[in-house]
């Protein structure tokens with residue numbers, strides 16, 4: 001159930017924000033713009049300097065950034081780091097009853113464990129991974145997929161709405177992460193299918209813009225083609241038109257596909273297309289293409 005962005009803005013809050021990298025930096029800046037007091041911590045001095053420029057106050061330790069926070073937000077690289085930051089610097093350090101929101105993309109099991117530990121200590125917790133890349137984080141147009149109890153979702157929704165265009169309740173704890181990796185598994189597999197199809201269409205002598213015009217109005221249409229075409233000069237302007245710079249890095253697609261394969265194994269799901277996409281992105285990343293947009297995998301074909 002998509003939730004409308006609220007008409008009334010939430011009251012100004014103290015927000016402890018841990019992890020102000022490519023994504024977190026823009027998200028924190030949008031919370032400052034919305035009038036909140038953002039108390040930042042990151043291991044990187046450069047990230048902290050950018051946070052100060054954006055109007056955050058910065059702290060030398062994560063526990064200090066969250067000590068008097070109404071809300072704690074984390075935007076960190078992986079599940080092991082989220083577990084460690086929560087254990088060392090959030091649980092027992094943030095005020096009792098604070099709302100804890102993890103926006104990192106992490107494995108479902110870590111999200112559920114952190115949620116269990118947080119709620120056992122009387123905190124409110126949601127996992128809220130995002131769709132949309134660095135540009136959306138900067139522009140405040142992310143989509144949040146949220147897992148947690150209904151009243152915790154209701155508390156998190158107005159805060160997340162300050163950084164996004166859509167905030168969707170996916171279900172109980174871990175459901176946000178589950179929705180994110182299922183979506184990105186579909187995206188990875190559909191991008192591979194789009195790329196191999198355009199490569200074959202070219203070999204069959206089809207004009208690629210003509211094939212785009214036909215397929216985008218026929219039953220083959222999908223987002224990877226119509227909104228994010230991997231062929232330069234065909235369809236809308238995409239990273240393909242900028243030598244595959246910017247966009248969503250292949251390394252991050254591989255990260256999400258690996259999380260999807262881990263989750264599939266945990267629940268016994270049969271995902272042959274996801275497995276194939278993971279293998280293709282692993283080979284692509286290992287060939288030195290980690291930083292290229294994920295649509296650059298068309299080079300494989």
Ligand code: NAD
Nearest residue numbers: 019020021022023024042043044047076077104105133134
């Ligand atoms: P990033 O590497 O740019 O930022 C992560 C930040 O966390 C860094 O500044 C790093 O110094 C900091 N950090 C690491 N360990 C820390 C610790 N123990 N304490 C405090 N700070 C610590 O990564 P990013 O691109 O901002 O991605 C963040 C999350 O968002 C990831 O989980 C990623 O999968 C997800 N995501 C990224 C994108 C994207 O396009 N970049 C899109 C959707 C989701």
